[in-house]
Amino acid sequence: MDFFSNLALGFGIALTIKNLSFCFLGVLIGTLIGVLPGIGPVATISLLLPTTFGMEPVTSIIMLCGVYYGAMYGGSTTSILVNIPGEAASVVTCLDGYQMARKGRAGPALGISAFGSFIGGTLSIIGLMLLSPLLARMALKFGPPEFFALMLLGLAMVTYLCRGPVLKGLVMALAGLAISCVGQDQISGTTRFTLDSITLMDGMGIVPVAMGLFGIAEVLTNLEQIVKQDILAERVTGIFPTLKDWSDSMWPIIRGSFIGFFVSILPGAGTVIPTFMAYTVEKRISKHPEKFGTGAIEGVAAPETANNAAAAGSMVTLLSLGLPSSVGMAILLGAFIIHGIQPGPLLIAKHPDLFWGTIASMYVGNVMLLVLNLPLIGLWIKILKIPYNLLFPLIVLFCFLGAYSLNNNIYDVLVMIIFGVFGYLMRKYEYEGAPFLLALVLGPMLENAFRQSLIYGDPFIFFNRPITAVLICVSLFLLISPLFKTFSQKRKTIEKVLEEGE
Amino acid sequence: MKLSIVGLLTGLAVAVFLCGPGYAQEDVSRFPSKPITYIVPVTPGTGTDLSVRLIAKEAEKFLKQPIVVVNKPGGALTLGTAAIATAKPDGYTIGFSGGPPLFLTPLLEKVPYDPIKDIRTIMQYGGFNFGVYVKGDSPFKTFKDLIAYARQNPKKATYGTVGVNGMPNIMMEEVAKREKVQITHIPFKGTSEGQTALLGGHTIFGAGDFSASLVEAKEIRLLMMLKDEPSAEYPGVPTLKELYNLPYPMSITIITQRNVPDAIVKKLDDAFAKAMKEPAFINGMKELQLPIIYRSGKELDPYVLQSYNYFSKALKEMGAIK
């Protein structure tokens, strides 16, 4: 009963005219910056923060949270339309989303990601509300060895990300891991592979690399073959997902919500890893895995749901322990603090109005986002009608600006261009970008956890702990099994099917 | 058609180089006549970034020009610091410094600036509350308890900081050397990762920045403050200075290019000093749990030099540099 009275209190706060309008403003700005690559919620919230000094704390927090989860809605748009991941969390969406757009199904792809985001967002708020303190304590059980095992499992997902030969995917993953070593190593402070560049001291940024590998490489590939006026403006069939789309993506959306929420609670997992996991799981259990990567709607629904669920999931440790699990959360923590509110174990007891008000506003905000985003789909699809010789300079400009705005550092743009060329060449030679990027994201965490674990002084630390041992065995199995399969008959038939499919 | 593009571009390029550096020396009394850029070498949203935004907002009133806060994170704070050090010495580019990029990182890494020759300090407006802390239910009540445990269990006392050769790491190793104990350092990527590991029981203690809400909720307990003066926010907790007479030079300062004229530095110093007295700034710093401390640039420049020399000696003894 207590719970319902709290929720009533929350809605009482969230549904005032003032809070509703600021919630709307927040999600609107969030959607906008989600669409623009490079400018993420982090920069925007810190930009908006000074303007909220005069507001009531709860109003300000409602708005800033709106920016944060609103950005997750917008992020898929550019991935689907032009193959530019607006942020790392929508890299996976490129794989099938962009293929759908090329087949004239950009509408359903955008539609399913809006609905998926809504469902994922709403389900995970329920989780956040009911399970926060309990889950936060459980997440603490994850020490360095458990983390290493989790990252290894993440890496094993590579074998499901590639369409072509697994060996090529593994080579790309190794290259990604190697690139992730660039910069100051966080364990011993040694600077590696930087050629004395201080831009590289913090390593290769994931977003510039992703924009290069997907966006710029795509542009270069298309540029080579422009003969007709347009590449993308195939007849656009339907704006909304069909009934079949719905039945195909219902379970992926539900699974995506759970994966997104629970994985993102683990400190450091952020919103990127859950999207890769959701995609992998769908491909693994799908009856027709060969369709993934050629425009399967499940491949859009699952990761897009997962990243919205993860947006709420990553708030669990912030709200119940005061510990931000990602950069995005750190900035939100700053916002709380500047308004005189310390998120942490005492938050719910000390500021019930703020806690429940914010939670209630998130339900409202998700409804707003859905209403806001559905009509926008029609507008986005029009973008594809722009002739390619004008669309591609716009894509390049957006990538340029986005890469620069990340850190106000022009060398990030250079990194993007270099990886654009690299990505283009890799396509020519039939290597895929996704395993590379996944490895780049996982690399630093994998290495840190590995070396931190060994500092404890026991080389068998990975097998002494139950969680770790299980995770490692599963990932080793996943990594090794396809290597043997390559020589078997089964693999050949799959490749045959693939060739016929193309 | 192509030729005309090439022509256009060349024309542009020539134009750029012709009207490049043709600035006349500005009249100091009219300073500032355009917006000031305030470079912050950390990511937006961190405590220090917020403190910059607080003081910049107040100082605008006294300088009568907008202050544009630009985050340039990267390279362990040296990227932003380098941008300040190589800016035009006209006082329109200032920046935040916490200490390490001035006297620690330049000793360990190759950086494109000389912290003594390229940078001068305008003023200091704040400090940090860093500390040594254990989990709330830990049996260690004082720092002495912790050292006693470390003495009986060599290498078993694990501690987390934000990185090898960071200030907390250097200072803890210095303390361990004096106490003749062996402790095991486990570096983490950030303050929150380190605290998460502490709460999960994966480390015995932590050193460096911490979350004030966890102290308030008794989830973590402070054993020692890593600073020079006792902390008003945490009375009764001894400082590193009291226990071991070791310096801990961390402060929030505003720096600029070395060759900015004295008169301009004076103007900026006065404006920021006035901003420090504004209630909005004072309240904001209180919420951020950051102490307000004023020192003028005159006091601070020798302080930087002194710290630089101290750390170059300490790092040599640790064997981190030659």
Add this chain to the structure above:
Amino acid sequence: MRRREITSSLFWMFIGLILTIWSLTYPLGSLAQPGSGFLPLGLGILLLIFSAVLLMRALRQTAPTEEKVRMLPARWVNLALTVIVLVVAVFLFEKVGYLLIFFAIALVLPLLAGQITFRRSLIFAVLSAVGVYVIFVWLLKQPLPTGFLER
């Protein structure tokens, strides 16, 4: 097909070799306390092994479908020019300022793609530069370098 596979596996072998040698310049550490060269060395060796397997598979392939692979695509000049324009833009960006650079990019790139008149591309370039100003500088207050147009 086959030549392409051989070239790419040789490329990776080369990268693996560089990685292996380069990581030997960093402290290797021990299994109890791995240093910063530990993981890169492992990666380098694995990369060498994998690329060797790829090479072997490519060599063993009896290639009946040896299609003609044109190493240089038909429009490689335009491609190369696009990349060059971008790299030049990067190096001039902070000196010249965002407005002129974006104007120049938006002017030149459509011409490189072809099938567009100079006038249309000029209009497009003006619109893009103004658009960037309105959205990014005026609305979103992004601190972009103004270059020599600075007041």
